[in-house]
Amino acid sequence: MTSASARVPARQQSIRASNLALAYRLVLDAPTPLSRAALAAATGMTRATAGALADALLAAGLVQEVAPPPASTAGRPATGLVPASAGWVGLGLEVNVDHLAACVVDLTGAVRRQVTVDGDQRGREPGPVLADLAALAHRVADDLAAPDAPETGPGDALRIAQVAVAVPGLVRSDGGRVLRAPNLDWQDVDVVEELTPRLPEAPARPTVGNEADYAALAELDADRELRDFLYVSGEIGVGAGVVFDRRPFTGSRGWAGEIGHVTVEPGGDACRCGARGCLETVAGLDALRSPDPDASERAGSGLGRAIAAAVNLYDLDTVVLGGAYAQRPDLEELVRAALAEHVVSASWAPVAVRRSRLGGTAAAIGAAASVVHRIHADPAAWEARD
Amino acid sequence: MTSASARVPARQQSIRASNLALAYRLVLDAPTPLSRAALAAATGMTRATAGALADALLAAGLVQEVAPPPASTAGRPATGLVPASAGWVGLGLEVNVDHLAACVVDLTGAVRRQVTVDGDQRGREPGPVLADLAALAHRVADDLAAPDAPETGPGDALRIAQVAVAVPGLVRSDGGRVLRAPNLDWQDVDVVEELTPRLPEAPARPTVGNEADYAALAELDADRELRDFLYVSGEIGVGAGVVFDRRPFTGSRGWAGEIGHVTVEPGGDACRCGARGCLETVAGLDALRSPDPDASERAGSGLGRAIAAAVNLYDLDTVVLGGAYAQRPDLEELVRAALAEHVVSASWAPVAVRRSRLGGTAAAIGAAASVVHRIHADPAAWEARD
Numbered sequence: 001m002t003s004a005s006a007r008v009p010a011r012q013q014s015i016r017a018s019n020l021a022l023a024y025r026l027v028l029d030a031p032t033p034l035s036r037a038a039l040a041a042a043t044g045m046t047r048a049t050a051g052a053l054a055d056a057l058l059a060a061g062l063v064q065e066v067a068p069p070p071a072s073t074a075g076r077p078a079t080g081l082v083p084a085s086a087g088w089v090g091l092g093l094e095v096n097v098d099h100l101a102a103c104v105v106d107l108t109g110a111v112r113r114q115v116t117v118d119g120d121q122r123g124r125e126p127g128p129v130l131a132d133l134a135a136l137a138h139r140v141a142d143d144l145a146a147p148d149a150p151e152t153g154p155g156d157a158l159r160i161a162q163v164a165v166a167v168p169g170l171v172r173s174d175g176g177r178v179l180r181a182p183n184l185d186w187q188d189v190d191v192v193e194e195l196t197p198r199l200p201e202a203p204a205r206p207t208v209g210n211e212a213d214y215a216a217l218a219e220l221d222a223d224r225e226l227r228d229f230l231y232v233s234g235e236i237g238v239g240a241g242v243v244f245d246r247r248p249f250t251g252s253r254g255w256a257g258e259i260g261h262v263t264v265e266p267g268g269d270a271c272r273c274g275a276r277g278c279l280e281t282v283a284g285l286d287a288l289r290s291p292d293p294d295a296s297e298r299a300g301s302g303l304g305r306a307i308a309a310a311v312n313l314y315d316l317d318t319v320v321l322g323g324a325y326a327q328r329p330d331l332e333e334l335v336r337a338a339l340a341e342h343v344v345s346a347s348w349a350p351v352a353v354r355r356s357r358l359g360g361t362a363a364a365i366g367a368a369a370s371v372v373h374r375i376h377a378d379p380a381a382w383e384a385r386d
Numbered sequence: 387m388t389s390a391s392a393r394v395p396a397r398q399q400s401i402r403a404s405n406l407a408l409a410y411r412l413v414l415d416a417p418t419p420l421s422r423a424a425l426a427a428a429t430g431m432t433r434a435t436a437g438a439l440a441d442a443l444l445a446a447g448l449v450q451e452v453a454p455p456p457a458s459t460a461g462r463p464a465t466g467l468v469p470a471s472a473g474w475v476g477l478g479l480e481v482n483v484d485h486l487a488a489c490v491v492d493l494t495g496a497v498r499r500q501v502t503v504d505g506d507q508r509g510r511e512p513g514p515v516l517a518d519l520a521a522l523a524h525r526v527a528d529d530l531a532a533p534d535a536p537e538t539g540p541g542d543a544l545r546i547a548q549v550a551v552a553v554p555g556l557v558r559s560d561g562g563r564v565l566r567a568p569n570l571d572w573q574d575v576d577v578v579e580e581l582t583p584r585l586p587e588a589p590a591r592p593t594v595g596n597e598a599d600y601a602a603l604a605e606l607d608a609d610r611e612l613r614d615f616l617y618v619s620g621e622i623g624v625g626a627g628v629v630f631d632r633r634p635f636t637g638s639r640g641w642a643g644e645i646g647h648v649t650v651e652p653g654g655d656a657c658r659c660g661a662r663g664c665l666e667t668v669a670g671l672d673a674l675r676s677p678d679p680d681a682s683e684r685a686g687s688g689l690g691r692a693i694a695a696a697v698n699l700y701d702l703d704t705v706v707l708g709g710a711y712a713q714r715p716d717l718e719e720l721v722r723a724a725l726a727e728h729v730v731s732a733s734w735a736p737v738a739v740r741r742s743r744l745g746g747t748a749a750a751i752g753a754a755a756s757v758v759h760r761i762h763a764d765p766a767a768w769e770a771r772d
Contacts, residue, residue: 251701258698312644315637
């Protein structure tokens with residue numbers, strides 16, 4: 001993918017790329033700045049080879065060198081490598097039914113900017129919605145470039161590596177095209193095609209994903225203890241992201257986690273998807289906001305049955321309630337009770353249920369973080385980019 | 387695992403084991419008998435190395451040599467390697483609510499023996515049930531050893547490599563212990579501990595798995611076109627096996643696919659698991675046999691909603707109806723209609739639904755086949771075994 005590497009034979013290039021990724025992973029996972037000597041020791045490479053990889057990561061702007069800690073042993077103390085806090089960042093954008101959002105995450109995983117604009121998007125055509133989203137992206141990008149931006153020092157420019165867009169619907173697995181977002185009334189919208197010419201410049205083409213999948217990724221980054229879990233996102237629509245072994249599980253075509261259309265009240269209310277009794281009809285935000293006195297109980301009980309179905313089918317030990325559910329301890333309790341009743345393994349292996357600390361901003365954070373994860377996984381693709 | 391290999395350094399041993407597995411995989415996948423020259427060409431090994439691996443597979447009884455096809459080119463025609471049809475076999479056993487079964491599968495994947503004994507196991511203690519199962523295993527083993535067994539020629543002895551036991555319940559992921567089988571009323575039964583001393587001799591310790599997971603494996607072996615699918619097993623209980631990319635998906639602790647306890651009628655009939663309205667209460671065999679005139683429609687519609695939940699949550703494109711459902715075209719139609727209504731992606735990506743050709747015998751076949759798969763994956767572990 002880089003001009004310099006085009007002259008290197010494929011197999012040799014892939015060994016170097018894989019070694020570079022390994023070296024970067026060690027820097028990213030190290031609890032303290034990693035010296036070149038420690039990098040050589042950890043990889044089993046010679047100091048010269050490890051040093052060359054460190055130089056390549058530095059040259060690509062993917063790591064930076066920090067001053068050594070106060071010397072505790074004799075000899076000249078070594079500088080250490082840490083992920084770069086300037087340079088490449090991911091820009092996450094989110095279209096949702098009642099808000100648009102943007103978020104910037106840097107290579108250390110830190111959130112650098114975050115903007116949410118409330119506003120009902122229902123009844124609007126995709127074109128104007130995406131134009132507003134692109135305008136939001138430019139606002140954030142201009143802010144990154146501004147020399148007096150509060151978080152950046154001189155020379156500390158943040159550059160957008162790629163834009164990732166979170167949408168509340170089903171996305172084609174090759175990215176780009178939203179097949180169906182019932183709550184936005186979108187059918188077959190090519191988000192990448194529409195957005196690309198309007199977005200701030202970035203070396204990699206934009207990508208599109210499901211909002212709950214991105215939110216689950218943000219949750220994963222926020223909690224290093226999580227391994228296997230179901231993340232349930234409560235918005236106007238209800239979606240879920242599934243994670244096994246700290247990796248997203250997206251199903252056959254990328255559409256896993258459509259918990260919002262699990263039937264929880266057979267023959268119940270009509271859903272925007274065309275069916276009746278879907279979880280969304282009892283536990284989406286519209287239903288939760290209804291003045292009906294038993295709305296919360298009905299929502300919690302339906303949500304609990306749908307999550308119990310997911311736990312019985314997937315075998316997961318942890319559920320994270322996100323989006324609007326993150327603010328609802330009452331729903332958390334009802335879900336816990338439903339799981340105790342309906343999960344067949346619950347009596348000896350109770351399911352842990354907790355609310356997300358990220359709340360409604362998780363999808364945009366996760367979208368931005370997905371870009372950072374891609375850079376972390378394949379640093380060689382980011383050499384010689386500007 | 388073999389005595390000879392104990393003297394070889396670990397890393398070198400694992401490279402040889404991996405090469406042996408690669409060579410075996412090539413023999414297994416070859417459409418016609420594989421010559422040593424073709425094995426060398428396919429692996430990129432020298433003919434001497436490939437020949438040594440072929441000799442090792444022959445010596446372990448894992449492959450056999452067959453006469454060359456009529457010569458089509460000049461030169462001495464080569465003999466070819468095929469998986470051995472004698473020697474090691476897997477013995478699959480099944481405990482189910484209304485039958486016990488046994489099945490023998492050889493290294494070519496062929497079913498060599500199959501016995502089912504009908505009989506309601508409810509209300510019996512695990513001990514006597516497992517004693518009956520062990521007796522069935524001995525009947526089959528004695529039959530294998532008999533010199534006049536119809537399918538075996540002289541010297542063609544079939545030897546049990548391992549016993550795998552299918553149970554309709556949740557099994558501990560380290561094998562052996564059944565945590566809960568609600569329809570048998572089993573709680574925490576150590577099947578391996580109970581069965582091992584009573585079973586026919588085999589070099590490897592028995593293993594235990596969920597019946598629907600084993601049945602899904604049998605389905606996978608029977609249809610090379612399947613990639614991602616949900617196998618639903620309709621017995622007294624209802625279970626499911628999930629397969630992605632032709633590999634079983636078993637969840638966090640091995641308990642995935644508990645579709646029988648997905649709620650399809652909230653507040654409905656009491657289930658043996660303790661909850662109400664589980665799929666089993668409307669689509670298990672007891673409900674299907676009820677004289678109620680709308681029993682079939684209720685079963686098909688509940689089954690359809692539960693399968694739609696699984697498809698929405700997992701994103702799968704194919705559903706196989708097995709067990710008693712395999713004989714029920716009426717249920718197949720009701721399921722298809724429910725999926726068209728309740729699966730959010732169904733309008734542009736319809737879900738394929740079909741009935742299993744294996745029917746009620748799939749679990750025992752799959753259990754036996756699981757042993758064969760293990761031998762196929764790690765032939766080095768079967769050298770010097772007898």
